Amino acid sequence: MTKNKMKSHRGAMKRLRITGSGKVKRNKAYKSHILTKKSAKRKRGLRKATTLTSADLKRMLRAMAR
DSSP: OOOOOOOOOHHHHHHOEEOTTSOEEEOOSSOSSOOTTSOHHHHHHHHSOEEOOHHHHHHHHHHTTO
């Protein structure tokens, strides 16, 4: 008999990527609408991806079934 396997959270899989060193990359929020009041410097910073904090890392890896 086969054991049940964890299903990966499809929403998390679409939004997060795992780097070679095992960290999780994510895109920054607040870049989708109401961009006219945000400065160019702020919008430029929101373009760059960043890594998850250690507080969220374990939970997100579990959602990704890793």
